Amino acid sequence: MTGGRAAIIVRMREQNTYAIRWHGRGGQGAVTSAKVLADAAFRSGFAGVMSQPSFGAERRGAPVTASTRLAREPIRDLSQVTEPDIVIVLDESLVALGGPTAGLRPGGLVIVNSPGSASDLGIEDATVVTSDVTGAAEAADLIVGGQPMVSTAILGAVAAATGLVTMEAVEQAIEHAFTGSAARKNIEAARIAFECTAKGA
Secondary structure, rough: OOOHHHHHHHHHHHHEEEEEEEEEEOOOHHHHHHHHHHHHHOOOOOOEEEEEEOOOOOOOOOEEEEEEEOOOOOEEEEEEEOOEEEEEEEEEEHHHHHHOOOOOOOOOEEEEOOOOOOOHHHHOOOOEEEEOHHHHHHHHHOOOOEOOOOHHHHHHHHHHHOOOOOOOHHHHHHHHHOOOHHHHHHHHHHHHHHHHHHHOO
């Protein structure tokens, strides 16, 4: 991790609005991540929340993006996020393509699903946090079609790295989106990712 976790939280909380862009691959659940984070943010006290998918090549494995906006007041800008304060990458391989950091505001935050260190990713002019979200999903047995599902697990990493949403709100939002054993597994994966990210700070 580049930069201390406490410093990240303080900087994030100084703003009134936050533009967040998600990068993943088809089937990983980037759109779900964006929606559940918006719900968790509302439960954490944000008055304005918005999530929006970006549809392009919708085949499984193709790069996809989604947007989330959080604000202390109602949101009127419903466009896609092109100049994010925070970028969240569900698949580490997308970093090498260069797209995730396009338009990132100076000093922005990048959260990457990766078991490696932030310095290994080669991302410059940004605060970078890595978290083994895939490992968290596997540990919680959150496997669908033979693949670990990282869409909700990464929300634990977001909560730990930014302090913008609480883990309690994340869990409530997951319970709203899923039911039964699916909800329990998704919550457990998010908790594991939260703990791993916080300890890595």
